[in-house]
Amino acid sequence: MAIRKIGIIMNGVTGRMGTNQHLMRSIVAIRSQGGIPLPGGDTLLPDPILVGRDEHKLRALAETHDIERWSTNLAECLANPEDEIYFDAQTTTRRADALRAAIRAGKHIYCEKPIATDVSTALELAELADHAGVKHGVVQDKLFLPGLLKLKRVIDSGFFGRILSVRGEFGYWVFEGDWQTAQRPSWNYKKEDGGGIIVDMLCHWQYVLDNLFGRVTSVSCLGAIHIPERVDEQGQKYTCTADDAAYATFQLENGIIAHFNSSWAVRVYRDELLTLQVDGTHGSASAGLRECKVQSRVNTPRAVWNPDVPNPIRFQENWMDVPDNGAFDNGFKAQWELFLKHVVLDTPFRWNLYEGAKGVQLAELGLQSWAERRWLDVPLLTGSKED
Incomplete structure (x- = not known):
């Protein structure tokens, strides 16, 4: 002892x-x-x-x-x-x-x-x-977030049937630093200092997709500098040289299509700063940082497009919470x-570190896709320890 x-x-x-x-x-x-x-x-x-x-x-x-x-x-x-x-x-x-x-x-x-x-x-x-x-x-x-741990439980149960697609929404409004202090450091917006949301977040989406859904085989990414000027920690204005938003689509080895919007220039109108919607033939799920909700095909309402009448369906009422069934640590x-x-x-x-290299690879290809405005394949890394 x-x-x-x-x-x-x-x-x-x-x-x-x-x-x-x-x-x-x-x-x-x-x-x-x-x-x-x-x-x-x-x-x-x-x-x-x-x-x-x-x-x-x-x-x-x-x-x-x-x-x-x-x-x-x-x-x-x-x-x-x-x-x-x-x-x-x-x-x-x-x-x-x-x-x-x-x-x-x-x-x-x-x-x-x-x-x-x-x-x-x-x-x-x-x-x-x-x-x-x-x-x-x-x-x-991100793999240890309660919401994603619950989502992994749903995946492992076979609830989805065949998974078709994953839609990720991530981000929040980072203040420009003039009238309110920015929540992120100024180097995040300087390419020369290693900043940019593509470099930051595509590393995350790589391991989330790889561990939960399947290996990414190709990527198409569009970046943007939505806020061109910000104010740094010393109160000085500076020009933003790195992207503050990324709109990326991924094809996975098993045919799943994933799309992630990542932005530091978006105001949040959703339950959490990160949400993933997963749709399958037998059911769907919506997972965030802490919560996860599911809807099976038998609970799916019959939606009909008719903009001429008020919507009769309260769509969110047909989803059920996935219980904690345990305690989640940080x-x-x-x-x-x-x-x-x-x-x-x-x-x-x-x-x-090999897993970390895969994230760097996807971010690098995301930047290349943006620069060349085209889809790029994601090859297996030479020397990486693939499962």
Whole structure:
């Protein structure tokens, strides 16, 4: 009955996602619950060191969350053999060099996506990690959302019959920064800094489609810069050079058609910021971040197009809630716990750097499709560990 500490170098945790999801709601939460129970009665306790460029932010973050260690010197951190894992939540353009250094230092790798700015670098990182014999994983948080976990349960039950199509709506209005503060950092809207919603969100849609519905075999994508000028964190106007909306259609290997609208320039008129509608021959489902509703073919109302009379059908009343049937933990925390057990116990963890490379590949092809205004095939990645 011993406490086993595991050192984690957490780089980039002063950013919004790194602070909120990975530090506060994952590592701090795991520490607050007393750690992760291991077989035999031992407990695994994360021992993080916070790394970044801003000494004041790091010190304040560490003090707020009762974390003893922080540093602005990544090289010194990587040299410490007590820290077994390197985690990266920096901006994408800084990620590859830091991951290479961590792999050379023999650290197990866990990182945010996109794992790189191009697919060749993404595959290089995966191969480097394999050759070094270190374990590696990529954050794929949408798979752990309660709504999508319920949707997966519906899929596995055979409820849909033959699945025909998937329609995804994601996004919200990000304020321009002039009369209200923007909810996203300014680098998200600068292509030169690795920004853009295609790079960001097509990585997500790749693993959602791949894990729930089937492999993407072709893509057509149209991007847009709907808001051409914004105001940054210092109150300065800047020109947006990266897309803030993406309209993408995917063909899957099993004939399913998927279409996702992703936008940071859309006002929400739906139940949640992300909704997926799945239609099949025997039934349909609508899933969000937390909820999932279904409609079977026997509950499907007979809709008739007649704009000359008031609509007699309240369509949403014919859908039923999928029950929780259990408790759902924070998705980032759940995946952190799986990765930590993977490192310590060698339990399975399929979301590795090769899986992350597939997301980079789809984003890269999405940008190419937009530039060339055409459909593109999505080839199997050379060296990737396809199931």
